[in-house]
Every structure is written in structure tokens, then in C-alpha cells.
Amino acid sequence: MSEATRNGRFSRLFRTMPAGQVAPRAESPPQNTPYWLLWSTGIVAFVLCMVAFVLWGFGGASTLFDMIVAFCT
Numbered sequence: 894m895s896e897a898t899r900n901g902r903f904s905r906l907f908r909t910m911p912a913g914q915v916a917p918r919a920e921s922p923p924q925n926t927p928y929w930l931l932w933s934t935g936i937v938a939f940v941l942c943m944v945a946f947v948l949w950g951f952g953g954a955s956t957l958f959d960m961i962v963a964f965c966t
Contacts, residue, residue, distance in 0.1 A: 948956050 945957060948960070
């Protein structure tokens with residue numbers, strides 16, 4: 894970095910400016926965040942993964958592939 898940039902007017906502006914003027918304050922999250930929706934989605938995804946591993950153990954990859962093909966057609 895050049896000496897002019899480091900000691901220039903632009904850098905002096907930000908050294909003397911309060912933090913509130915450099916970047917606006919972030920908004921606090923709303924108090925009514927639907928955490929139940931996040932948890933329920935995570936639980937459903939976990940259960941689907943467990944079902945996929947069980948099916949993989951019983952019949953191998955072909956069972957999962959056949960179920961995906963059947964679901965998509």
C-alpha cells in the first residue's frame with residue numbers, strides 16, 4: 894500500500910469517525926422467530942437420512958435408486 898493511501902484524507906476520515914457513522918447498526922432479530930419450524934425441518938431431514946441408511950443396508954444402492962425413479966415418474 895502506498896504512503897499516500899495510508900496517510901491520505903480517506904484514511905483520516907475513518908480514523909476520526911465514530912463506529913456508528915462508518916457502518917449502520919445491525920437490526921436485532923425478531924422476538925417471534927419460528928424455531929419450531931427449523932427444528933421440525935431438521936428432524937424430518939434426520940429421519941429421512943436414517944430411513945435411507947436402513948434401506949441401503951437391506952438392499953444396497955439399487956433399492957434407493959429404484960425408489961427415487963418410482964417417486965420421480
